[in-house]
Amino acid sequence: MYLPKKWSNISVEQFIEISQIDKDQGANGYNSELISIVTDMTYEEVDELDLDEMVQMVNDMKWSNTQPSKQYKHELLGMKIKPLSKLCLFEYIDLDYYFNDNYHTNIDKICAILYRQTKVNEWGEVVLEPYDYDIHIRAEKFLDLPITDVYGIVSEFLKFRENFLDVYKNLFGEAEEDLTAEDKAAMEPEEIKEVEAEVKNNKWSWERMIYGLTDGDITKTEAVGALPLTYVFNMLGMKKELDI
Amino acid sequence: MITILGRDIPNHLDELTIEQFEVITELSNNKELDAVDKHLQIFASLGIPESEFHDVDVADFIEFTNAFNTIPEVDYPTISQIELAGYSYTAELKMTVRDTKLIEKIAIAKPKGYISDVLAVFFKSDDLTPAEHYAEAHLKLKAKLIKELKANIAIPYLLFITNKLIKQVDKAEDVPTQEVE
Numbered sequence: 494m495y496l497p498k499k500w501s502n503i504s505v506e507q508f509i510e511i512s513q514i515d516k517d518q519g520a521n522g523y524n525s526e527l528i529s530i531v532t533d534m535t536y537e538e539v540d541e542l543d544l545d546e547m548v549q550m551v552n553d554m555k556w557s558n559t560q561p562s563k564q565y566k567h568e569l570l571g572m573k574i575k576p577l578s579k580l581c582l583f584e585y586i587d588l589d590y591y592f593n594d595n596y597h598t599n600i601d602k603i604c605a606i607l608y609r610q611t612k613v614n615e616w617g618e619v620v621l622e623p624y625d626y627d628i629h630i631r632a633e634k635f636l637d638l639p640i641t642d643v644y645g646i647v648s649e650f651l652k653f654r655e656n657f658l659d660v661y662k663n664l665f666g667e668a669e670e671d672l673t674a675e676d677k678a679a680m681e682p683e684e685i686k687e688v689e690a691e692v693k694n695n696k697w698s699w700e701r702m703i704y705g706l707t708d709g710d711i712t713k714t715e716a717v718g719a720l721p722l723t724y725v726f727n728m729l730g731m732k733k734e735l736d737i
Numbered sequence: 738m739i740t741i742l743g744r745d746i747p748n749h750l751d752e753l754t755i756e757q758f759e760v761i762t763e764l765s766n767n768k769e770l771d772a773v774d775k776h777l778q779i780f781a782s783l784g785i786p787e788s789e790f791h792d793v794d795v796a797d798f799i800e801f802t803n804a805f806n807t808i809p810e811v812d813y814p815t816i817s818q819i820e821l822a823g824y825s826y827t828a829e830l831k832m833t834v835r836d837t838k839l840i841e842k843i844a845i846a847k848p849k850g851y852i853s854d855v856l857a858v859f860f861k862s863d864d865l866t867p868a869e870h871y872a873e874a875h876l877k878l879k880a881k882l883i884k885e886l887k888a889n890i891a892i893p894y895l896l897f898i899t900n901k902l903i904k905q906v907d908k909a910e911d912v913p914t915q916e917v918e
Contacts, residue, residue: 519841520905525834540835547834548905 496553497531500561505601505643506636507531511557512597524551531557565645570634572608574646575621577653582725583718584624586699588650596647603650604643605631624719661726664733702729741801742793746783748805750813751889755853757783758888763849776802815893819860821882826860830897835871840898852891853880859894 497503507530514526528550529539567574584606591599605628609621677685707713738745738752747753760782764775777787818827836858843854857880861870
């Protein structure tokens, strides 16, 4: 029976499946699902194994308790990775959403946003395709690749986002969390209203920002979304500083 | 059996039922009870009401608890065949992944009174298909019947599981944490 020896033997699809295993079900439940995903055995076949056999297999796969390499390929499937410094607003918003949701289970969609087809324009320059394709269809192309080809983009983006949020920290308020019954009991009604309004604002923060940038004209949304991220935030910073 | 305040109560594993053993185990592991409360409740579960100890001298009570806890070290043989409600069930000191997952699930979901549930997983009937054996209702009914059996039946199986888990933990140690390709 085939047993992978390292992360590079694991595909993006298998990595996503592994990330989706319920970790609260107990070690043996987790391990049996892991074995089934990385081998060609069905859940039922793994269930019939003697415990010692499974323990031995898990022991032979200690690499699965580590993180895959933080390297990634800059060119894949004939596509090139878009430099993070050149992200447009919509690309960043989508990446931010997929990272906040779960960057392991969404890694195929993250790849779909970052790896882009290219062409040489009439000036002989390499240009990236615009961000107007279906992410979900594009994401499927990455499922059979080894996870080690792409996993590094996770830490790369996290680093980029941390730096970005730090640079523009004056534009991002502290994220308020939903109030619990306990929180509410300890607060004045006015305070509760204020925090609840802030939570509502956070929930709609991107939409609110785009609404503001388009002066409420939603037909301009696509044009704003295609603007470079840093340009948009520099403009927002300027507006805030000059109070215009 | 030992006699306390004129009542015979079981204290050896081949005298206690699995149900009684489960209660004693739960009370013994209850960190919120002190030693006196633990024993008062254990004795109550075995048929001596707490009120009967109200006038007992402390020194006598300590003697009772020492006598109750003095159990000879016995190597309990593995009983691999039992009969429940007219049906015969056999067990082996062997666990499949499915058995282990189920036992793990029982231990997580049912922190007390799980010994009978664990034995219900081990003891299988040749007349049943795996689907029938692992059916929740079947396991539940079997566990209920197993509660009436003597606790010595459970010991080899509990030791077997414990050893397996220790072996598993030992093997899981020294896992590297650095990234690998």
